[in-house]
Amino acid sequence: MFDQAATETIEVLNPANGQPVGSVAVDSPERVAEVVARVRANQPEWEALGVEGRYRWLGRLRDWMLDNSERIADTMQAETGKVRADTGTEIYYLTDLINFYGKKAAKFIGDETVRPHSPLMAAKKLTVQHRPYPVVGVISPWNFPLALAMGDALPALQAGAAVVVKPSEFTPLGIDEIVRAWREEIGGPDVLACVHGGGETGGALVDNVDFVQFTGSDRSGRKVMARAAETLTPVSLELGGKDPMIVLDDADVDRAANAATWGSMFNSGQVCLSVERIYVEAPVYDEFVAKLTREVGALRQGADGRTPAKDVGAMTSPNQRAVVEDHVADALEKGARALTGGKAVEGAGDYYEPTVLVDVDHSMKVMRDETFGPVVGVMKVRDAEEALRHANDTRYGLAASVFGEKQRAERLGRRIECGAVNVNDVIVNYVLMDVPMGGWKESGVGFRHGEHGIKKYCRPESVVVHRFGGKREPVWYPYTKSRRGLVGRISRAFNARDWRRRLGLRAR
Numbered sequence: 001m002f003d004q005a006a007t008e009t010i011e012v013l014n015p016a017n018g019q020p021v022g023s024v025a026v027d028s029p030e031r032v033a034e035v036v037a038r039v040r041a042n043q044p045e046w047e048a049l050g051v052e053g054r055y056r057w058l059g060r061l062r063d064w065m066l067d068n069s070e071r072i073a074d075t076m077q078a079e080t081g082k083v084r085a086d087t088g089t090e091i092y093y094l095t096d097l098i099n100f101y102g103k104k105a106a107k108f109i110g111d112e113t114v115r116p117h118s119p120l121m122a123a124k125k126l127t128v129q130h131r132p133y134p135v136v137g138v139i140s141p142w143n144f145p146l147a148l149a150m151g152d153a154l155p156a157l158q159a160g161a162a163v164v165v166k167p168s169e170f171t172p173l174g175i176d177e178i179v180r181a182w183r184e185e186i187g188g189p190d191v192l193a194c195v196h197g198g199g200e201t202g203g204a205l206v207d208n209v210d211f212v213q214f215t216g217s218d219r220s221g222r223k224v225m226a227r228a229a230e231t232l233t234p235v236s237l238e239l240g241g242k243d244p245m246i247v248l249d250d251a252d253v254d255r256a257a258n259a260a261t262w263g264s265m266f267n268s269g270q271v272c273l274s275v276e277r278i279y280v281e282a283p284v285y286d287e288f289v290a291k292l293t294r295e296v297g298a299l300r301q302g303a304d305g306r307t308p309a310k311d312v313g314a315m316t317s318p319n320q321r322a323v324v325e326d327h328v329a330d331a332l333e334k335g336a337r338a339l340t341g342g343k344a345v346e347g348a349g350d351y352y353e354p355t356v357l358v359d360v361d362h363s364m365k366v367m368r369d370e371t372f373g374p375v376v377g378v379m380k381v382r383d384a385e386e387a388l389r390h391a392n393d394t395r396y397g398l399a400a401s402v403f404g405e406k407q408r409a410e411r412l413g414r415r416i417e418c419g420a421v422n423v424n425d426v427i428v429n430y431v432l433m434d435v436p437m438g439g440w441k442e443s444g445v446g447f448r449h450g451e452h453g454i455k456k457y458c459r460p461e462s463v464v465v466h467r468f469g470g471k472r473e474p475v476w477y478p479y480t481k482s483r484r485g486l487v488g489r490i491s492r493a494f495n496a497r498d499w500r501r502r503l504g505l506r507a508r
Ligand code: NAD
Pocket: 139, 140, 141, 142, 143, 148, 166, 167, 168, 169, 197, 198, 199, 200, 201, 202, 203, 206, 215, 216, 217, 218, 219, 220, 221, 223, 224, 238, 239, 240, 241, 271, 272, 370, 372, 398, 439, 443, 444
């Protein structure tokens, strides 16, 4: 556990071998307040650049990331213990995101002209303008250190906010490098900053900013929301998941098994959208389990270099490996069997074997709580209705997948209680930034991506302009019998939906 009070420097260790790879200084609450005040002072000028002007700057950041992608991947690999292939996804996603919001921002947050609904207000010109929260605080986890920090910072910047990021204390180096490059190599305006530390630094950020975008565990998310309530600061929370996959008896079993393998083991299962539990209709259960076990058993685990040569890397946080060990031990004790894997890898580095568990049920932690590791439990079900009941038997609701004949699978998928359903695919909804991504139930509050993913960083300001008319409105002073009577008669004439009431006659 990271004890902020005990240290003023965070030493970052490579989870693949335990070797130190760098360090950052911890920012005190006073320092956090200073950083927020500094970017706040620069925000009005940033906002004044407009959508196009801001996109020009963010485009330079996109180009810098593309030009330095190998360097960034080196840092990612060193601080997370990821395999090379898993580091690449972050830069693809971020550069795509810059272009997406750069192109769409004018439509999503540009002025909206609205016609008054009532003919009585025809003289008013109505416009809604979307003004950014001046400073957005982004608090992020360690599993995708860049995608989850910059992924939320970028739409906030495009909206015109200044942003202060507090990355995970386990993975502060990659984001530090990007913020430094924005300032020193790109020469970007001083509206993007980074502060370091654990919960205390994060709490100080919540106290000082105008909007909090948090990604992490539901445990910390609750604390952030409670703290933000003290200052009535709005929050958006992207929390954990326990995503189910359903395999129907008319599924392409090869595709389903390949998807389950990647969906549960990608990034060592440290993905909020990981496939953590699978329900398979009885007729295809044996075939599916055999294929899944073969695929997972063949994965190459370990550290690689710049050339992708391994499939599954290390567990980024030692705490998380302990959670995985606890879930598997609990399942095995209650009667589950590991068909492949089932234990931590001995030796240097925090590795856990890619694991397939069968004979699991919902009394086991591995089917109820977020495991967040390279472990998947598979259950045989009688039919689709039983699969659906199990899929919805959870406090989480981030995403799900259904494999089967596409219309039948879609019909079933629409009944799962979660923020996104992938039919005959897994995890892919995350990169489809055209549609909202977020959690139902205890998986979150608020959404990222799509129109909502940028609009949430803005407050609507309704601008009402009186275009023509006399010196006085009928509802203004002086109140006289005749003027109030006129207002009443006009209101009745427009709002009543039958002639008797329009004419002021009593209902029979
Ligand atoms: P975590 O909750 O331990 O930490 C997340 C961040 O919150 C870190 O930066 C941490 O320092 C900070 N923090 C902790 N306590 C705080 C407090 N009291 N006040 C302010 N900040 C505080 O989570 P983690 O272990 O880093 O990440 C793993 C979790 O993140 C998993 O549950 C995973 O599902 C979730 N996650 C969700 C998404 C999503 O989009 N829904 C994406 C990735 C990860």
